[in-house]
Amino acid sequence: MLPLRTDDFDYALPEALIAQAPARPRDSARLLVVRPDGLDDRGVRDLPALLAPGDLLVVNDTRVIPARLHGLRGAARVEIMLNRAEGGGLWHALIRNARRLRPGDEVRIEGAEECTARVVSRDGGSAMLDFGPDQAALATALERAGEVPLPPYIQREGAPGPQDAADYQTIFSRHPGAVAAPTASLHFTDDLLAALDARGVRRATVTLHVGAGTFLPVREDDPRAHHIHQEWCEVPEATAAAINAARAEGRRVVAIGTTALRTLESAAAVDGTVAPFRGLTGIYILPGHRFRAVDALLTNFHLPKSTLLMLVSAFAGTRRMRAAYAHAIREEYRFFSYGDGSLLFRCDQDSCE
Known part of the structure; x- marks a missing residue:
């Protein structure tokens, strides 16, 4: 069993880098590309060029309720x-x-x-x-x-207003039930979707109703002692079929957000095939996890000592993510829910550090 300490996932973030509003337009946000061979400063609008025809994007179509x-x-x-x-x-x-x-x-x-x-x-x-x-x-x-349940690090005088009610909803939102937005999807616009379609990038949906537990910090010294709340999710039959076809044909599966990734990993078999799934998931992904269904991940920058920072470290490598976050702070990327994004490519599990 790998030695893990919650303090290994800590970092110092200047308060000025915590985004208080999304980029306008949304797809003008910056994008840090994290590959096994290095880092690349790009923009969200570069996503079509960073992906290949036939790549399959999997998005979370949950809708935030005023919870x-x-x-x-x-x-x-x-x-x-x-x-x-x-x-x-x-x-x-x-x-x-x-x-x-x-x-x-x-x-x-x-x-x-x-x-x-x-x-x-x-x-x-x-x-x-x-x-x-x-x-x-x-x-x-x-x-x-x-009220729109904005995260506690987004400061407002009084209750969140109509602008946040619009800003904190993704272009994919269809099924009400989330109390937090799947924030990687906040970067998408009609123009970006049109460019992805023209590139030949395909798209499928899952649903995970993000729970309030997403805001809870890891307080235990050993993160494996942390209790993660269960959330309701669904992988439709059509999405499972699209993923299995992509994998059989050697095309990449790209999860848009950690919620989409967690949903797919909850439904994936050891060989990477995905079955239709509907129910609760309490999947908790830490370094050492062997990913089955996802090749790349679009996500935002996550809080120190959070389960989501641990997840992206498992996906792209702890050392690599430390370097990526240090770079993002030096280059003044915007962090957290309304912040900039990162595109992570899965590391080789046998050499993922």
Whole structure:
């Protein structure tokens, strides 16, 4: 077993490099290309030239919901971050001031008082909430009173506004359920998609509803002791067939974002074939993981000591990613959700450091 320490995935980032808004237009963002033989400073608009005809892009078509709600149990205020739908009106949620809640309590949603949730159970800072079987009532409450759940490092005076509601949604968004955007897809525009189509780059979709756990830091010294939250995902039959055809024909599979990569790795067999899949995944990818389904990854720059920084280090090599992040800081790339991107090519698993 490889020795792993969470501190190995730490780095110092000047606060000025944390992007507070996306590039405009979105595809004008910078792109750091990370290959086994070195680094290359490019732009997102160069993506068609960096890919080959027949390459298959796999994108996440989840749609972000306004998942942050403010509730009242009597006079006590709580903040609710919806995390994962469990069906039948049940939601797993992360709760600020959760100690004020007990099973059986009723919570009224501020700004949509006709919407209430019953506390089914509580576990530390999370709870299972029952909003009842009327999904339309909850959807109306979210539209009226919900807030876009921007990450904590994006600073706003007051609640996020209409501009963030538009900015924090990808061009591929179709199926509501995420509480965080699959941020690599935020770089895509109609013009970029047209250029990729003209290049002969193909496209398929998966769905992974990103949960609130994506913001949780790794606090344990050994990252293997960290508990990762499960998220709902789906690989449609058509996407599985497209991936298997690409692999059989020697064409590359390019995951657009870590959520697409995690979905495919959850559905991949040892030989790299992908089966249709629908359900929960708690896949946790650390250095030493042998990737099965993906040849390249488009992603943003991730937080220090985060599970996603560990994932990209597993994919492209820990030493290589340290060098890439040091280069990105020197060259003043923009970091995190609204920041610039990187295109990573998978390292040889037998020499991946």
